[in-house]
Amino acid sequence: MIHQVLIVGGTHGNELTGIYMVRKFQECPDLIKRTSFAARSLMGNPRAVSQVTRYLDKDLNRCFDHQAWSASASIYEEARAKNLLKQYGPKGETPTDFVIDLHSTTSNAGLMLILDHLDPFTLGLAAYLQAKTPAVKLYSSTGSGRENDSMRTLGKYRLGIEVGPLAHATLNADLFQKTEALIHHALDYADQHNCQYASPQRSPTQSPTQRPTQSGEPTPLTVYQYIGAIDYPKNNNAEMIAMTHPQRQFQDYEVVNLGDPMFLTFEGETISYEGKTPVYPIFINEAAYYEKGVAMSFTEKKKLVT
Amino acid sequence: MIHQVLIVGGTHGNELTGIYMVRKFQECPDLIKRTSFAARSLMGNPRAVSQVTRYLDKDLNRCFDHQAWSASASIYEEARAKNLLKQYGPKGETPTDFVIDLHSTTSNAGLMLILDHLDPFTLGLAAYLQAKTPAVKLYSSTGSGRENDSMRTLGKYRLGIEVGPLAHATLNADLFQKTEALIHHALDYADQHNCQYASPQRSPTQSPTQRPTQSGEPTPLTVYQYIGAIDYPKNNNAEMIAMTHPQRQFQDYEVVNLGDPMFLTFEGETISYEGKTPVYPIFINEAAYYEKGVAMSFTEKKKLVT
Numbered sequence: 001m002i003h004q005v006l007i008v009g010g011t012h013g014n015e016l017t018g019i020y021m022v023r024k025f026q027e028c029p030d031l032i033k034r035t036s037f038a039a040r041s042l043m044g045n046p047r048a049v050s051q052v053t054r055y056l057d058k059d060l061n062r063c064f065d066h067q068a069w070s071a072s073a074s075i076y077e078e079a080r081a082k083n084l085l086k087q088y089g090p091k092g093e094t095p096t097d098f099v100i101d102l103h104s105t106t107s108n109a110g111l112m113l114i115l116d117h118l119d120p121f122t123l124g125l126a127a128y129l130q131a132k133t134p135a136v137k138l139y140s141s142t143g144s145g146r147e148n149d150s151m152r153t154l155g156k157y158r159l160g161i162e163v164g165p166l167a168h169a170t171l172n173a174d175l176f177q178k179t180e181a182l183i184h185h186a187l188d189y190a191d192q193h194n195c196q197y198a199s200p201q202r203s204p205t206q207s208p209t210q211r212p213t214q215s216g217e218p219t220p221l222t223v224y225q226y227i228g229a230i231d232y233p234k235n236n237n238a239e240m241i242a243m244t245h246p247q248r249q250f251q252d253y254e255v256v257n258l259g260d261p262m263f264l265t266f267e268g269e270t271i272s273y274e275g276k277t278p279v280y281p282i283f284i285n286e287a288a289y290y291e292k293g294v295a296m297s298f299t300e301k302k303k304l305v306t
Numbered sequence: 307m308i309h310q311v312l313i314v315g316g317t318h319g320n321e322l323t324g325i326y327m328v329r330k331f332q333e334c335p336d337l338i339k340r341t342s343f344a345a346r347s348l349m350g351n352p353r354a355v356s357q358v359t360r361y362l363d364k365d366l367n368r369c370f371d372h373q374a375w376s377a378s379a380s381i382y383e384e385a386r387a388k389n390l391l392k393q394y395g396p397k398g399e400t401p402t403d404f405v406i407d408l409h410s411t412t413s414n415a416g417l418m419l420i421l422d423h424l425d426p427f428t429l430g431l432a433a434y435l436q437a438k439t440p441a442v443k444l445y446s447s448t449g450s451g452r453e454n455d456s457m458r459t460l461g462k463y464r465l466g467i468e469v470g471p472l473a474h475a476t477l478n479a480d481l482f483q484k485t486e487a488l489i490h491h492a493l494d495y496a497d498q499h500n501c502q503y504a505s506p507q508r509s510p511t512q513s514p515t516q517r518p519t520q521s522g523e524p525t526p527l528t529v530y531q532y533i534g535a536i537d538y539p540k541n542n543n544a545e546m547i548a549m550t551h552p553q554r555q556f557q558d559y560e561v562v563n564l565g566d567p568m569f570l571t572f573e574g575e576t577i578s579y580e581g582k583t584p585v586y587p588i589f590i591n592e593a594a595y596y597e598k599g600v601a602m603s604f605t606e607k608k609k610l611v612t
Binding site: 020023024052053106165166167168169170171172173174176177239240243244245246249264266268285286287288290291 | 326329330358359412471472473474475476477478479480482483545546549550551552555570572574591592593594596597
């Protein structure tokens with residue numbers, strides 16, 4: 001049963017979609033009310049929000065793994081993560097059963113659902129949202145580290161909503177409304193999940209993810225599974241020598257084969273993909289990842305029959 | 307005669323196009339060499355560049371009007387502007403005849419030339435660049451304030467190159483190459499201008515802007531003339547209540563008539579244009595202008611016969 005739902009915006013203080021969404025929900029909490037659970041909304045990093053910056057000392061979305069905490073207590077985001085864990089975390093005062101964390105990216109993510117675990121609840125949620133909004137893409141973040149250190153670790157079940165392309169520190173009305181619709185569908189799904197649990201007709205082996213189709217066979221889900229990340233080409237002084245290639249820009253989820261263009265040097269020379277295995281890059285040219293040494297993430301495209 | 311040319315990038319520390327352009331020119335100064343003048347390149351706000359932020363204390367591109375300087379000497383960008391004026395300004399050690407300042411914007415500027423003064427040299431430059439690159443748009447900034455307080459005031463003749471849409475803190479290879487091509491054309495124009503001046507055949511009344519066409523008549527230039535700026539709709543607490551309308555997003559340079567949609571509230575209600583005079587908005591949804599209370603600038607579309 002889902003008892004406590006938490007909707008988070010402003011985990012990054014310059015991603016305005018989630019920030020204004022949380023402000024809206026905090027002004028009208030009835031909007032996220034459902035019969036079978038309590039839903040709260042939270043501004044993830046209020047100090048970063050007030051400065052319209054991603055973070056002050058350390059990316060808050062990398063601060064929830066206690067093993068990585070610094071000895072010093074002076075890092076604002078680590079202190080914030082500790083407080084949030086104490087209140088909303090798995091061992092907190094009001095543990096969160098289902099967390100929805102709202103993000104945006106300068107890459108052409110479209111409407112991306114970030115899935116940390118491919119458990120039946122989460123796969124059912126993904127299938128439900130894709131049925132409601134066929135444009136959504138499913139990203140399995142297992143192996144990226146985010147399943148252990150992100151804001152989403154507050155929840156037993158987790159959904160990241162990543163929309164783009166959107167310049168940080170801006171709003172896009174279309175992406176705002178699409179994000180809002182996804183949140184409402186996700187809340188409806190959790191509500192239906194609770195109803196199925198509460199219903200005596202429901203067989204314990206029947207997961208809400210099992211969706212009979214017209215043919216009787218479940219539809220496979222296409223999932224982009226994280227493999228790794230690659231950096232921009234750099235010189236010996238660790239300075240970037242190339243940009244995202246024009247043929248790669250905004251081509252998230254599109255296959256890259258051996259020899260395909262990846263980067264363009266400032267002198268105009270193309271650098272190509274040298275891997276033998278085809279990959280499906282995402283987070284291509286995300287602003288916040290320059291400092292992290294990430295030009296894009298590679299994924300593998302998989303079909304999952306749920 | 308143009309003796310000293312100055313190419314500036316990084317006036318805003320998160321606009322990477324100009325920053326990497328200046329780095330390129332500083333590594334290979336020969337790239338901007340021409341026979342008839344000296345060309346230098348300058349990183350406008352190096353501290354902001356190192357922090358990948360627009361500015362530290364105050365927008366440097368509003369700091370060049372000495373009448374607006376604060377009494378305090380602790381504002382980094384005002385001190386920086388004073389130093390730059392002392393070296394490169396009209397009364398400086400090596401006064402700048404022609405300045406090219408490189409910018410990018412999250413709005414759909416395309417390839418915008420910012421013109422502070424519509425003198426013959428500048429109009430000839432605009433016509434030359436438009437002949438080489440028909441996609442360029444001409445923006446006359448007179449009345450916006452930038453003609454008095456921006457980095458461009460270092461130069462007697464001035465060109466701002468504003469490219470978009472581009473998320474701040476990112477590079478776009480296509481826009482990088484187009485910016486570079488415009489710089490080279492502008493340098494060529496200045497070089498040709500000097501040659502015409504030096505040539506004894508040239509009549510003193512014949513401006514390099516006078517371009518005979520096939521019909522013998524000069525082609526009129528389309529110029530977007532600054533009228534004013536409007537803010538986002540706000541409540542009594544000065545909080546935004548609406549976003550750029552989807553039908554206005556990325557529609558820079560497109561006419562807006564009475565009743566056309568302008569904003570969309572967070573509740574989904576459209577706010578329309580109530581002016582009786584048609585306007586041509588630019589800088590629609592520029593990230594850095596949220597804090598300045600500017601949702602977009604209004605311009606008037608004019609034809610100029612040079």
